[in-house]
Amino acid sequence: MEFQSGDSLTVSLSPRYEFLPVPFAIADGVVLAPGSYPFLRQFTGWESSRFRAVRVQASVERGSFYNGHLDQYLADVNWTDPHGRLQLSVSSEINSGRLNAGQAIMQRLWQTRNVWSFSANLSMVSLFQYDSVSRQLGGNTRLQWFQRPNVEWSAVWNRGWRQLLRTRDLTLAPDAETFVVKLRYTLRQ
Secondary structure, eight states: OBOTTSOEEEEEEEEEEEEESSOEEEETTEEEOSEEEEEEEEEEEEEOOTTSSEEEEEEEEEEEETTEEEEEEEEEEEEEOTTSSEEEEEEEEEEEEEETTSOEEEEEEEEEEEEEESSSSEEEEEEEEEETTTTEEEEEEEEEEEEETTEEEEEEEEEEEESTTOSTTOOOEEEEEEEEEEEEEOOOO
């Protein structure tokens, strides 16, 4: 349902099917046997209008999952400044379930995404993400400049930190880092 305000509510029931030809490790110590897996998933989601300065999205998806049950919760808050030059977003996703053999599945994912548009041709996008399974924090920042319609420059910085929150002083141990400069030139005939 979409309301005159632009807000929307979605409710669905969807059958799914997956075939695993070989054993599949879904989490540490949790391996699914090969075979056929029919799912039945129920989804309910709310999203406020994309024309609002503050947009909110929330959803719950529940139902069968391989040979067990999985609940997925998503919440997202997005703010855009009145001129449309700055956009800040924070989101959280929780996956919680249990397989028939009693194995528990729990994953939490937190993200923040920031977009700065300095002009129509120059922007910077930053994404930082932490997940509870790998206990890693990752960051990606991209500066993008469209010099002309057929020339695009990008500078991309990726950084990873491991074992976040495992020490008393909250030390972040660097894991990997890359910096790349790209030029894309499009030939049109």
